[in-house]
Amino acid sequence: xxxxxxxxxxxxxxxxxxxxxxxxxxxxxxxxxxxxxxxxxxxxxxxxxxxxxxxxxxxxxxxxxxxxxxxxxxxxxxxxxxxxxxxxxxxxxxxxxxxxxxxxxxxxxxxxxxxxxxxxxxxxxxxxxxxxxxxxxxxxxxxxxxxxxxxxxxxxxxxxxxxxxxxxxxxxxxxxxxxxxxxxxxxxxxxxxxxxxxxxxxxxxxxxxxxxxxxxxxxxxxxxxxxxxxxxxxxxxxxxxxxxxxxxxxxxxxxxxxxxxxxxxxxxxxxxxxxxxxxxxxxxxxxxxxxxxxxxxxxxxxxxxxxxxxx
Numbered sequence: 001x002x003x004x005x006x007x008x009x010x011x012x013x014x015x016x017x018x019x020x021x022x023x024x025x026x027x028x029x030x031x032x033x034x035x036x037x038x039x040x041x042x043x044x045x046x047x048x049x050x051x052x053x054x055x056x057x058x059x060x061x062x063x064x065x066x067x068x069x070x071x072x073x074x075x076x077x078x079x080x081x082x083x084x085x086x087x088x089x090x091x092x093x094x095x096x097x098x099x100x101x102x103x104x105x106x107x108x109x110x111x112x113x114x115x116x117x118x119x120x121x122x123x124x125x126x127x128x129x130x131x132x133x134x135x136x137x138x139x140x141x142x143x144x145x146x147x148x149x150x151x152x153x154x155x156x157x158x159x160x161x162x163x164x165x166x167x168x169x170x171x172x173x174x175x176x177x178x179x180x181x182x183x184x185x186x187x188x189x190x191x192x193x194x195x196x197x198x199x200x201x202x203x204x205x206x207x208x209x210x211x212x213x214x215x216x217x218x219x220x221x222x223x224x225x226x227x228x229x230x231x232x233x234x235x236x237x238x239x240x241x242x243x244x245x246x247x248x249x250x251x252x253x254x255x256x257x258x259x260x261x262x263x264x265x266x267x268x269x270x271x272x273x274x275x276x277x278x279x280x281x282x283x284x285x286x287x288x289x290x291x292x293x294x295x296x297x298x299x300x301x302x303x304x305x306x307x308x309x310x311x
Contacts, residue, residue: 001096001106002142003048008131010042011309012122013169014196015272017226019218020211020241028165028182029211031241033272034223035123035169035183036176036191038306040198042124043113044085044131048106048139055097055105057081058089065115072302073118073204084163085112088129091159092136092151099150103143108136117302119204121272123166130170133160157184165207175309178223189223192231193310195287197265199256199294200276200302205246210273213245226267230280236267243270250275259297263290281305 018033043065062079064071081087089108097105110132116124137156140149151159160167165183174188218241226236247253253270256277260268264286265279281287287305294303 001048001103001136001139003050003106004139004142006046006048006135006139008044008135010044010116010124010127010131010170011037012040012116012124012127012306013037013166014122014198014278014308015240015269016236016267017221017223017238017269018240018242018272019221020214021220022217024182029214030181031183032178032180032221033183034176034178034189034221035166036194037309038196038198039309040116040122040304040306042116042128042131043111044128044135045111046089046132046135046139047109047111048136049108051104051107055093056107058086058093058108058110060086060089061109061111063111063113065113070302071114071117072120072200072202074114076118076204077114083112084125085110085128085132088132088159088163088167089136091163092133095151095155095159096136096140103150106139117200117276119206120200120276121205121270121274122198122276123170123272126164126166127170129163129167130160133167133171175311178221191308191310192227194308195281195284196306196308197260197263197279197281197287197290197294198271198276198304198306199260199278201252201256202300202302203250203252203275205250205274207273209249210242210246213249214242215245215248217241230267234266236280238267238269240270240272242273246270246274253277256301259294263293265290
């Protein structure tokens with residue numbers, strides 16, 4: 001692995017519809033969801049150094065970005081082994097060490113600058129993990145004569161899935177995709193540029209608690225039909241199979257969803273396991289105006305106007 005500094009952006013995602021189809025034999029749920037990356041990023045910088053002695057675990061330096069002092073869920077962040085970015089780094093280093101090639105395992109430190117809320121349905125931790133894996137694969141490939149990392153693409157994809165169901169999406173190159181299975185079976189989708197408003201009341205909700213609150217299975221998504229309706233100026237009719245159960249446990253989210261609809265947004269829905277809610281505005285200026293209106297009405301809300309990423 002070539003020593004040096006390797007930087008990656010870790011974008012947030014939104015779920016524009018989520019169907020929970022059945023419970024699998026492995027304890028996970030079979031899902032179908034449209035995931036789209038948006039212009040809200042954590043920063044991940046890896047420093048790779050040649051070892052001077054026995055291999056040591058990766059280390060993590062964690063900080064809040066300027067202006068992110070109100071970040072929902074920040075109090076739950078840790079820089080120990082439970083952090084998904086650190087788990088990703090150590091998982092890659094173990095795979096690198098067992099690749100069967102006489103190459104020293106480097107010392108790795110990770111600097112993570114947070115802007116994406118935590119336990120918010122925006123994939124922040126999964127995106128951080130994907131960014132770490134991409135950076136280490138780059139460092140690995142840079143040292144290989146043939147440009148191929150010791151950790152193969154198949155092994156890297158398996159690492160991503162073991163780290164979390166959303167991590168394969170952030171490991172890949174698709175900016176939007178329909179995800180099936182646990183979330184690892186990805187079909188890239190061309191998504192028009194959407195201007196979104198994200199709103200979070202500051203409640204942290206874990207994915208496991210959202211699935212535990214599931215009230216029933218749901219029909220499959222029809223993402224192409226929903227996008228066609230949106231293009232015609234109609235509400236896309238997105239639904240989230242996790243939303244009813246989460247709303248039972250957190251009735252304050254009903255008011256937040258109603259506020260987004262009342263502001264004229266279309267496709268209002270809870271993203272992923274929540275609690276972040278999202279709606280589509282007619283333009284970037286309209287999204288900024290709605291975000292300002294929501295902040296004025298309730299200064300406790302974390303609100304951002306963002307746009308889906310495009311090539």
